[in-house]
Amino acid sequence: MSTDEGEQKAYPTIDYQVSMPLSGGYDVIVVGGGVSGVAASIAAARMGRKTLLVEQFGSLGGTGTNGLVNAFNPFSDGVRTLIGGIGLEVVQRAYERGILAPHVTPETWKTGYMKWIPFQNEGMKVLLDEMVQEAGVELRFFTTMIDVLMDGRRIDGLILHGREGLSAVRGRYFVDCTGDAHLTALAGFPYEVGDEQGRTMPPTLCSHLINIDADAYLAFRESGAWEETLERALEEGAFTVWDKHVPGVILMGENYGFLNAGHVFGVVGLSSEDLTRGMIRGRQLAQEFVAFYRKYVPGFEKVVHMSTAPVLGIRESRRIVGEYILSIDDFLARRSFPDEIGRYNNPIDIHIMSPDPEAYEAYASMYEKRYRLPPGESYGIPYRSLIPKGSQNLLVAGRCISTDRLVQGSTRVMPCCFVTGHAAGAAAALCQEEEAPPLALDAGLLRQTLRGQGAYIP
Numbered sequence: 001m002s003t004d005e006g007e008q009k010a011y012p013t014i015d016y017q018v019s020m021p022l023s024g025g026y027d028v029i030v031v032g033g034g035v036s037g038v039a040a041s042i043a044a045a046r047m048g049r050k051t052l053l054v055e056q057f058g059s060l061g062g063t064g065t066n067g068l069v070n071a072f073n074p075f076s077d078g079v080r081t082l083i084g085g086i087g088l089e090v091v092q093r094a095y096e097r098g099i100l101a102p103h104v105t106p107e108t109w110k111t112g113y114m115k116w117i118p119f120q121n122e123g124m125k126v127l128l129d130e131m132v133q134e135a136g137v138e139l140r141f142f143t144t145m146i147d148v149l150m151d152g153r154r155i156d157g158l159i160l161h162g163r164e165g166l167s168a169v170r171g172r173y174f175v176d177c178t179g180d181a182h183l184t185a186l187a188g189f190p191y192e193v194g195d196e197q198g199r200t201m202p203p204t205l206c207s208h209l210i211n212i213d214a215d216a217y218l219a220f221r222e223s224g225a226w227e228e229t230l231e232r233a234l235e236e237g238a239f240t241v242w243d244k245h246v247p248g249v250i251l252m253g254e255n256y257g258f259l260n261a262g263h264v265f266g267v268v269g270l271s272s273e274d275l276t277r278g279m280i281r282g283r284q285l286a287q288e289f290v291a292f293y294r295k296y297v298p299g300f301e302k303v304v305h306m307s308t309a310p311v312l313g314i315r316e317s318r319r320i321v322g323e324y325i326l327s328i329d330d331f332l333a334r335r336s337f338p339d340e341i342g343r344y345n346n347p348i349d350i351h352i353m354s355p356d357p358e359a360y361e362a363y364a365s366m367y368e369k370r371y372r373l374p375p376g377e378s379y380g381i382p383y384r385s386l387i388p389k390g391s392q393n394l395l396v397a398g399r400c401i402s403t404d405r406l407v408q409g410s411t412r413v414m415p416c417c418f419v420t421g422h423a424a425g426a427a428a429a430l431c432q433e434e435e436a437p438p439l440a441l442d443a444g445l446l447r448q449t450l451r452g453q454g455a456y457i458p
C-alpha cells in the first residue's frame, strides 16, 4: 500500500499558531534511540560532528530494551562475524561486563550459526547510555519529534515536544531511526506499508518472567515435546485464539527470561488508536501464555510474571522507498553491491498475518527452508537503500530502510539495524564534511571509513 492510504480519518480541522524557542548548530540530528539510532549517533559524534539524539522515551535500545526484546539475532553467518563496528562493540562490552546470557561466549558471535545473543535489559540500557555519552552525543530523552521544517526537498529543522513544551531545532543532516520512518513520512518522502492491502505482521507485547527452572525447561525443549504440548493446549482451549507461531521464552539468566508470544492480529501500529488496542490485547494474551507455560511446560510451575513491556513490539510498519529497493532476488542471489555498507544473512522471517494453520504452514516453510541461507552465505546491503528517493539531507536506518516486503523480514532484526545505523551516521558525517547530498557522497570513501571503524565489508 502506498503513502497515506487508509491512514487519514475525516475529522474537522482547526488552525493553531504558536511561537517557540529555536536552537541549532547541529551537524547531525538523529531521531529515535533504538539500536539503529544509538549506532548512528555514536558514529556521527565519533567523527567529530555536533550530534543530537532525540528519543521520546527515557532509555535507549528501543524495541530491544523498552519492548523487552532482550536478544540479538545472530551476528555470524556460521563462518565469520558479519556484524562489526559499533554493533560488535556493544556485544563485546556487554560480554565483558557479564550482562549476556551465561551460555554466550565469543564463539557465539564469531562463528555461531543461528545463535541468538540474549542480554540483560537493565545492563544494556546502562551500557548504551554510557556509549552514547562517551561519544559526545547530546542526548534528549522525553522529546518527541512531531513535525518538520522544510526548505524545498531539504529538511531545515524539526519541531520537538518535550516537558518544556514545543521547541524547534535546526540541523544540517538528519537520520531517521524511528523504526516507523516517522521523519521520512513527515518530510513527504515516499514509503510503503506492509503488503498490497497495507496489512503488516502482527505486533507482540513481550514479558519478563522469573522463577524458571532452566534445566527442566531446556531438557523439555531438547526432548522435542514442544509441538505436541502446544497442540494439546490449543485443543484443550488454553487460548482465545489459534496461534501456533510461538517464538516462546528465551532465557537471559539462570532462572529468568523474556516471553515473545501472543500475536495481536489486525494492529498496524501507526495510530495511537491501534497501539491502544494492541497494548490491551497484548496484556490479555501475555496472561494466557503465562498460564499456558505454568500448566503445560516443565520448569514453569513456579513462574512469576514480572511485567509486560511498556511498549508494543512492532515488527513492521513503514518501509521507505529509497534510491535502491533491496529485493528478494538480491537476497537469493547473495548479491554484492559496489556501494555495499555491510552484509547479513537472517532468514526471511515474516510472522503469520492470520490465526490459521495454513498461514502457519506457509510461514514455517518460508522461514525454515525456502528463505534460509546456508552457513557462510550472506547478502549485501547497498548504501542507496538508506537514502529516501530525492533526499537532500536525510538518511534512514533500522527497521524501515528501503527493501521489498520479504527482505524487510530479514533486515528488521537488531544486528542489521546496528549495521545500517552505523553506516547512516558515518554517511551523515561525511556528507556534512563534503557538503553533499547523501546520493552524491563517494560510496568508496564511506566504505573505506566504515572498514576503518571495524565494519565487515569484504
Ligand SMILES: Cc1cc2nc3c(=O)[nH]c(=O)nc-3n(C[C@H](O)[C@H](O)[C@H](O)COP(=O)(O)OP(=O)(O)OC[C@H]3O[C@@H](n4cnc5c(N)ncnc54)[C@H](O)[C@@H]3O)c2cc1C
Residues within 6 Å of the ligand: 031, 032, 033, 034, 035, 036, 037, 054, 055, 056, 057, 061, 062, 063, 064, 067, 069, 071, 072, 073, 143, 144, 145, 146, 177, 178, 179, 180, 182, 203, 204, 205, 206, 260, 312, 313, 314, 315, 397, 398, 399, 400, 412, 413, 414, 415, 417
Ligand atoms: C516481538 C518482537 C520480537 C523480536 N525479536 C527479535 C530478536 O529476537 N532479535 C532481534 O535482533 N530482533 C528482534 N526483533 C526485531 C527488532 O527488535 C527491531 O526490529 C529493532 O529493534 C528495530 O530497531 P530500530 O532502531 O529500527 O527501531 P526501534 O527499536 O523501534 O527504535 C525506534 C526508537 O525511536 C523512538 N521514536 C519513534 N518515533 C519517535 C519520534 N517521533 N520522536 C522521538 N523518538 C521516536 C522510539 O521510542 C524508539 O526508541 C523483534 C521485534 C519484535 C517486535
